[in-house]
Amino acid sequence: MEHAEGLRRAKRHKEAIDLLVDLLRYGEEKATIYFRLGNVYFDAGDLARAEYAYQRAIQEDPRHASAHHNLGVVYRKQGKIGESVKMLKKARRLEMRYPRKVELSPEQKRALWRLAWPMLLVPLGLVALFFLLAWLVGRLSG
Numbered sequence: 065m066e067h068a069e070g071l072r073r074a075k076r077h078k079e080a081i082d083l084l085v086d087l088l089r090y091g092e093e094k095a096t097i098y099f100r101l102g103n104v105y106f107d108a109g110d111l112a113r114a115e116y117a118y119q120r121a122i123q124e125d126p127r128h129a130s131a132h133h134n135l136g137v138v139y140r141k142q143g144k145i146g147e148s149v150k151m152l153k154k155a156r157r158l159e160m161r162y163p164r165k166v167e168l169s170p171e172q173k174r175a176l177w178r179l180a181w182p183m184l185l186v187p188l189g190l191v192a193l194f195f196l197l198a199w200l201v202g203r204l205s206g
Contacts (some may be wrong), residue, residue, distance in 0.1 A: 065093075068100060077108040095125035102134060114138050129158035 067089065071080035084101045091097050102117030115138045121131035136151030 065096065067099060068104070071103045072100070072107055075107070077104050080104045081108075087101060095121045095128050095131070099128060099131045099134070102131070102138075106134065106138065111138050111142055115142070127158055127162050129155045129162065129164070132158060 068080045068083045081104055084097055087097050098117045098121035104112045105114035118131045118135035121128050128184055132151050133155035136148045136155060139148035139151060
């Protein structure tokens with residue numbers, strides 16, 4: 065799918081469409097494939113096929129907020145303002161109710177760990193300091 069996205073960005077729409085259609089035959093993530101297919105059709109200016117692809121993505125995954133959003137954009141471009149507004153509102157509700165999980169790359173995970181581990185040590189240091197002070201107070205008073 066990443067290759068298809070690269071083809072879309074390079075405006076090689078026919079190749080991207082062919083690749084995504086092949087993926088539909090074998091792919092497990094049909095909602096994602098239909099969504100990306102809709103993006104390619106939209107970029108190619110084929111709003112009717114983009115509409116169909118986004119509708120299929122929603123059939124496969126009714127919680128796919130991005131597919132609802134993009135379908136709303138297609139409706140707006142087609143002059144279907146009422147349908148557009150409904151779809152965009154539904155996309156917003158879905159996004160709030162089912163936020164997307166963000167998958168971090170290994171580099172992002174390492175960077176996050178480098179930032180986070182000192183924050184883990186500070187509370188441990190404070191706890192150790194508290195016990196040290198309590199021990200000292202006990203020794204001095206006793």
